[in-house]
Amino acid sequence: MLIIGIAGGTGSGKTTVVSQIIEELKNEEVAVISQDSYYQDTSHLSLEDRVKINFDHPKSIDFDLLVSHLKELKSGNSIEEPVYSFTEHNRTGETVTIQPKKVIIVEGILILTHADIRDMFDIKIYVHADSDERLIRRLKRDINDRGRDLDEVLWRYQTTLKPMHQQFIEPTKEFADIIIPTNRYNNVAVDIVQTIIKDRLA
Numbered sequence: 556m557l558i559i560g561i562a563g564g565t566g567s568g569k570t571t572v573v574s575q576i577i578e579e580l581k582n583e584e585v586a587v588i589s590q591d592s593y594y595q596d597t598s599h600l601s602l603e604d605r606v607k608i609n610f611d612h613p614k615s616i617d618f619d620l621l622v623s624h625l626k627e628l629k630s631g632n633s634i635e636e637p638v639y640s641f642t643e644h645n646r647t648g649e650t651v652t653i654q655p656k657k658v659i660i661v662e663g664i665l666i667l668t669h670a671d672i673r674d675m676f677d678i679k680i681y682v683h684a685d686s687d688e689r690l691i692r693r694l695k696r697d698i699n700d701r702g703r704d705l706d707e708v709l710w711r712y713q714t715t716l717k718p719m720h721q722q723f724i725e726p727t728k729e730f731a732d733i734i735i736p737t738n739r740y741n742n743v744a745v746d747i748v749q750t751i752i753k754d755r756l757a
């Protein structure tokens with residue numbers, strides 16, 4: 556099994572890069588796990604309180620569950636990945652069954668901050684886009700897809716997202732084996748990663 560970690564700031568294009576990478580892989584060969592599915596269960600809080608959570612701090616992630624799920628997959632067992640709602644700011648209670656595959660891709664802003672998880676990755680990738688580009692993308696995506704408005708995105712950006720990016724996310728670039736610049740669509744980098752995967756699987 557090849558486990559690949561793809562980190563980078565919000566809006567850097569992690570999900571997009573993952574979709575491009577797996578285009579050439581068969582469904583039975585690859586599974587993708589999103590760190591977003593592993594936000595802590597906050598059912599004990601009201602929606603009003605959940606909105607105020609700092610979702611860009613490592614403490615917001617249930618890393619214990621993510622580590623145990625990666626270990627299960629490595630041992631050849633399936634897992635139940637939680638489903639997360641960005642409108643409820645909580646897990647939905649539903650899960651998706653993930654089977655162990657030849658290639659497991661884990662993507663998320665904070666995945667390289669955790670030493671045990673870093674050690675489980677065979678390849679570590681950091682996707683980099685400039686902060687203004689990421690903010691523009693985040694504004695469009697959160698308003699169109701995640702039920703937010705301009706004020707919410709800018710408030711979160713100023714209060715938590717930007718400082719947490721600088722403190723926790725950007726420094727993990729140093730752990731990366733490959734850094735992909737994504738201010739533009741980067742087909743060359745995607746081709747290189749696909750070639751590395753095919754090479755390792757051969």
Ligand SMILES: Nc1ncnc2c1ncn2[C@@H]1O[C@H](COP(=O)(O)OP(=O)(O)O)[C@@H](O)[C@H]1O
Pocket residue numbers: 563564565566567568569570571572692693696737738739740741
């Ligand atoms: N290289 C790119 N150029 C322009 N827009 C992009 C690029 N990569 C991603 N996007 C767009 O930016 C938004 C965020 O991308 P996404 O892949 O979801 O980022 P992340 O998973 O890092 O938060 C999406 O709407 C996506 O279509």
Ligand SMILES: Nc1ccn([C@@H]2O[C@H](COP(=O)(O)O)[C@@H](O)[C@H]2O)c(=O)n1
Pocket residue numbers: 564565566569591594610611640641643644645663664711716
């Ligand atoms: N309830 C939540 C949970 C997370 N976020 C934001 O999501 C970002 C991480 O996801 P990406 O797909 O952009 O990598 C992170 O920056 C959190 O601020 C949220 O807004 N609401």
